[in-house]
Amino acid sequence: MMYGAEPADSERTAFRRAEKRYKLYKTPNPKSRKKLTHSPTDLSDVVDFQSILESFERSGDTPPGVYRFQCPGFNRPVFCFADRPGFYFIPSALTVEEQCHWIRETLTTFPQPPNRTSLTAIYGPIVDLFDAAQSQKSLIETQSLGADAEHETSNGENSLHTPKYIFSEATDNAHMGESCKPIAASILLRKLRWSTLGLQFDWSKRNYDASLPHNKIPAALCLLAKRMAVPAMSSGEEFLPEAAIVNYFGPSDMLGGHLDDMEADWSKPIVSISLGCKAIFLLGGKSREDNPIAMFLHSGDIVLMAGQARECFHGVPRIFTDDEHADVATLLSHFSGKDNCCFMDYIRYSRININIRQEIRRAWSRILIRVILWSKPLPASLAGDLHASGIEPSGGHLLHPLHLLHLFSGSLPHQPSSCKLFFGQLQLSSCQLPHSLSISLVYSGKSDLFCTLLLKRLRISHVAPSLFV
Numbered sequence: 001m002m003y004g005a006e007p008a009d010s011e012r013t014a015f016r017r018a019e020k021r022y023k024l025y026k027t028p029n030p031k032s033r034k035k036l037t038h039s040p041t042d043l044s045d046v047v048d049f050q051s052i053l054e055s056f057e058r059s060g061d062t063p064p065g066v067y068r069f070q071c072p073g074f075n076r077p078v079f080c081f082a083d084r085p086g087f088y089f090i091p092s093a094l095t096v097e098e099q100c101h102w103i104r105e106t107l108t109t110f111p112q113p114p115n116r117t118s119l120t121a122i123y124g125p126i127v128d129l130f131d132a133a134q135s136q137k138s139l140i141e142t143q144s145l146g147a148d149a150e151h152e153t154s155n156g157e158n159s160l161h162t163p164k165y166i167f168s169e170a171t172d173n174a175h176m177g178e179s180c181k182p183i184a185a186s187i188l189l190r191k192l193r194w195s196t197l198g199l200q201f202d203w204s205k206r207n208y209d210a211s212l213p214h215n216k217i218p219a220a221l222c223l224l225a226k227r228m229a230v231p232a233m234s235s236g237e238e239f240l241p242e243a244a245i246v247n248y249f250g251p252s253d254m255l256g257g258h259l260d261d262m263e264a265d266w267s268k269p270i271v272s273i274s275l276g277c278k279a280i281f282l283l284g285g286k287s288r289e290d291n292p293i294a295m296f297l298h299s300g301d302i303v304l305m306a307g308q309a310r311e312c313f314h315g316v317p318r319i320f321t322d323d324e325h326a327d328v329a330t331l332l333s334h335f336s337g338k339d340n341c342c343f344m345d346y347i348r349y350s351r352i353n354i355n356i357r358q359e360i361r362r363a364w365s366r367i368l369i370r371v372i373l374w375s376k377p378l379p380a381s382l383a384g385d386l387h388a389s390g391i392e393p394s395g396g397h398l399l400h401p402l403h404l405l406h407l408f409s410g411s412l413p414h415q416p417s418s419c420k421l422f423f424g425q426l427q428l429s430s431c432q433l434p435h436s437l438s439i440s441l442v443y444s445g446k447s448d449l450f451c452t453l454l455l456k457r458l459r460i461s462h463v464a465p466s467l468f469v
C-alpha cells in the first residue's frame, strides 16, 4: 500500500495510528530519479531501555512511569511500566556471544524438519536451507531430477516426509522447462518468515496441532527461557516451555498489532528474545484504542509478557537496517571471518525474534467423554452406557464430581450432595489433561454455576454457551 493512500478506516484506532507513525516509508530520492529514500521518522517518543539501563546504573534513577523490578536472585536489571502490569523488559539480557549463538541456531538448526516453516506449505520439508544458501545451491523439484538427486533425498527422511524439492548444484534449467525453474537457496532464505519449535503451530487453523510430528524445544533454549522467565513467575513456580515461534524480519517487514491467544493459561509469560537489527515494539492496551507505548528492541534484549500484559495488543511496526539506527556493529564484528560471512550478510539487514510459550491449547482430540455429575445413584441405563463406551476408569468412580474436580483442579468448591443432576459432555485433549478442556452441558439444573466453576477451576479454554439449557 502506498503512503497516504490507505483508507481512512485503517487509521481509526490509536494502535494503527502509532503503526503508521513508525513504519518505514520510502519516498523518491531528490538526488537520484531511480532510488528511493527513507523518509525520516520522529523517534523522540520511543522509550530506549538501553539508555534507561545506563542512567540507572549511573544514578539509580528511572524515568517517570518506569520502575526497576526487584527480583531477588535474578542477575540482570528488569524494568516495568507502572501502567502495564505483567510486562517486563530485560535490556541486554544476552551477551554478544550468546546472541551470535542463537542467531546461528535460528538459521541452521531451528528451520530443520520436522519443524515447520513458512516455506513448508509450498515446498514440503526443506533440509539444510542455510548450508544450501552458503554453498549457492538451488531448490529443484525432485521429479525433474535423475537417480543421483534421488539419492540426496534419503537424508534421514522417511518416505512420508520425503521432500518434494531438494537442493542441487545445478542452476541450469535449460532442459527442465519453465515449470521446474530452480530457486536459489539464498532467495528462499530471505523469504523465510517463521519457523516453529516444539509443538507445531498450524497457521491455517490458527492452533497448535499435537498430531504434527515435532521435537521437544532444544534443551539449551528451554533452559534460557526458564532462567529469563523468573521475574514473571510466581515464587517457586517454574516456566515450562512447550513451543516457540521464530520470526524472521527483513528490512521492510513488520508485524501488525495482535494478541497471542493460543495459550490456555495467560498467567504464564511469553519469553521474547530479540536478535539482530534494532526494531520498534508497540505495547498497546486491552483495546486498540489505547495509545501504545513505543520502545526500541535491541539485539540481546528480552521481553516478558504475562498476566494482564497478555491481553495487550502489541506489534513491531519497524525494523532498522540502516547504518545509523540498526545498531549491529558489535554483532557484525563477532561474525567476521570466512566461515561467518553468510551469517553476517544475513543479520546485517535482518532481525530475528524467538518467542517461547507454555500451556499451549492443543487441537481437540477425538476422545469424547460424557461426564455425569450426580447427587443420586446413577441410573443403571446410563451407567451401563458409559461402561460400554469404555470410558469408566478403574476404581469405577471417575464420574463422581469429587473425582472429576480433584483430578483437574485438586479442590472441591461445593459438595456433591448440593449438586443437581448434571449431564454433560467433556471433550479432553489427549496430550495434556488439565490444560485443555472444553465442556458443553446438554442438561443442567444450574448450568451457569457449573460453567463458572469449571472455567475458574479447570482452566476451560472454551465453552459454547448456546448449548446450555
Ligand SMILES: O=C(O)CCC(=O)C(=O)O
Binding pocket: 245, 247, 255, 260, 272, 274, 281, 297, 314, 315, 316, 353, 355
Ligand atoms: O518480534 C517481536 O518482538 C514480537 C513477536 C510477537 O509478538 C509474536 O510473534 O507474537
Ligand SMILES: [Fe+2]
Binding pocket: 258, 259, 260, 314
Ligand atoms: Fe505476539
